[in-house]
Amino acid sequence: MRIQLKTVLDCEPDVAWRALRSPAALREIYAPLMVMEPETELPTMWNATTATVGLSLAGLVPTGRQRIDISFDDRRADGVRILVDDGKPLTGPLALLGSWRHRMAVAPAPHGAGKTLYRDRLDIGGAAAPAFWLPLWTVWQWRASRLADLAPTWAYDPEIQAVDDDPAA
Structure with a gap:
């Protein structure tokens, strides 16, 4: 079963790409609904890596552990x-799913200079997938709202310009 999201974000594609690769931005997107607690220290920026995180509803009700398996x-x-993300839920209700594949894509938005076309696709499988489709679809709609709210606030780190030390030049 598939859940898809397509929206235009109010930020440059490079900024959106940097945010997608940031575990801190991921935590911010899901907060305060879901709280993600890493079992080991996460990198500042995702690279091709695997990590395990604990998830809880509002930081109060544990909902399981998730393996995050990142590639680009x-x-x-x-x-x-x-x-x-080819990871999967390890414990909790979502562990009943037989498969999990999450793809997030950014590209320049057509007809929108300085904006990003963001596409998000989650493929789930197994006998329990139909029971989880509507709750996950609802979370994805909320996620789209959070992305739209946060995108304009994401910092942009401009390239540092070389300074010419020769004042006569």
Whole structure:
């Protein structure tokens, strides 16, 4: 079963891509609904890595552990950059799912200079997937709202310009 999201974010694609690769931004997107507690220290920026996190509802009700297994498809000729999470729920209700694949893509928005076309696709499988589709779809709608709210606030780190030390130049 598939849950899809497509929206335009009010930020440059490079800014959105940097935010997608940030565990801190991920925690911010889900807060305060879901709280993510890493079992080991997470990197500042995701790289091709695997991590395990505990999840809780509002930081109060444990909902299980999730393995995050990150890879990238960011060298496409069409300018689309994709972050792939092939992890899976390890414990809790979502562990009843037979499969989990989450892909998040950013690209320049058509007809929107300075904006990002964001696409998010979650594929789930197994006998329990139909029972989880509507709750996950609802979370994805909430997630879209959080992304839209947060995108304009994401910091942009401009390239540092070289300073010429020769005042006569």
